[in-house]
Amino acid sequence: MKFSAFFLGVLGSLVFLCAGAPGMILSSPLDYQVFQRSNQSSGTLIIRGQLSKPAVELTKVQVKFGRPQQEQDDVGISTLGVIQKGKSRFSFKSRHLAGGWHRLEVRAVAGEKIVGKAVVEHVGIGEVFVIAGQSNSANHGEEKQKINIRKVSNFDGKVWRIADDPQPGASGQGGSFIPPFANELVRAFNVPVGIISTGVGATSVREWLPKGERFPNPPTIINKVVSHPEGGWMSKGDIYRNLISRVKSLGRYGFRAVLWHQGESDANQKDESRTLSSKLYQQYLGKLIKATRKDLNWECPWVVAQASYHTPDDPGSEDIRAAQKALWESGLALEGPDTDSLTGENRDDNGKGVHFSG
Helix, strand or coil: CHHHHHHHHHHHHHHHHEEEEECCEEEECCCEEEEEECCCEEEEEEEEEEEEEEECCCCEEEEEEEECCCCCCCCCHHHHHEECCCCCEEEEEEEEEECEEEEEEEEEEEEEEEEEEEEEEEEEEEEEEEEEEHHHHHCCCCCCCCCCCCCEECCCCCCEECCCCCCCCCCCCCCCCHHHHHHHHHHCCCCCCCEEEEEECCHHHHHCCCCCCCCCCCCCCCCCEEEECCCEEEECCCHHHHHHHHHHCCCCCCEEEEEEECCCHHCCCHHHHHCHHHHHHHHHHHHHHHHHHHCCCCCCCCEEEEECCCCCCCCCCHHHHHHHHHHHHHHHCCCEHHHHHEEEEEEEHHCCCCCCCC
């Protein structure tokens, strides 16, 4: 009974303290979030959140930047805008320098009183990339990789974290090219790098299409497609919806490019009816690219790799490679790496496999 009384007393004190000290919750930025820079030296942050209680009078929203884990004095505070009486939500833009991680402090000030405050220890402006495709974009590599320059983070749709493998948001639990790729970007540009991984192992380009897009023959694995009542097959659209929802949260112009690595599951399938021709692969990937640009309302760049390798006995498909090249030549996509050339020790299982080795 004594313990219960003590516990209730402490709980009551906590409730009183919370009720008497209105707070602030930020939905943007989140800790370790990276915003796409708009030029070499700076970019725009979205600062969005709400007070725990509606404002009782006109309330200014102020922002201050500093170094992570170091509280600063009040020099450098700027006012972003105001919250009207009776309102609690706010959303403002703030330009800031690129470079490393920055500490962000947001205050809500009514008169001379701070009525809400939130701190984010790591906010970056740099380069943001969306990774899409099948297994070699999706944590199916032979060895897990690590970030060796702690300026790279990954967003899984809810939280940002340092981007060691496996990359959250993609299908596998192994390694990826992403940490070495991002490490090199940090070395080259000295800015944070943000990654959004959406890859799904063993997928055909057909499975990435928006819901209802039709095609005559199904991919080899059919759990993400359904037969069409009038004949043929169509995409369920689940992968596409996930891609769009993850990317929309970044905002318009919120990333540098989509990096597409896929083609193996459309090339040289054992059942020839499941193999895509060059014409159809180009058509379907073109549809996917155009659909994303329409739904995101901007001409987001796509970088398409040449990827069709299976094994040393099946080192690639000229049809799929031709389709990928045709997308570059049409201007719909930018030229990516030729990963079919990565053979021997660059593949798992002592060079016998389809996935990348460490």
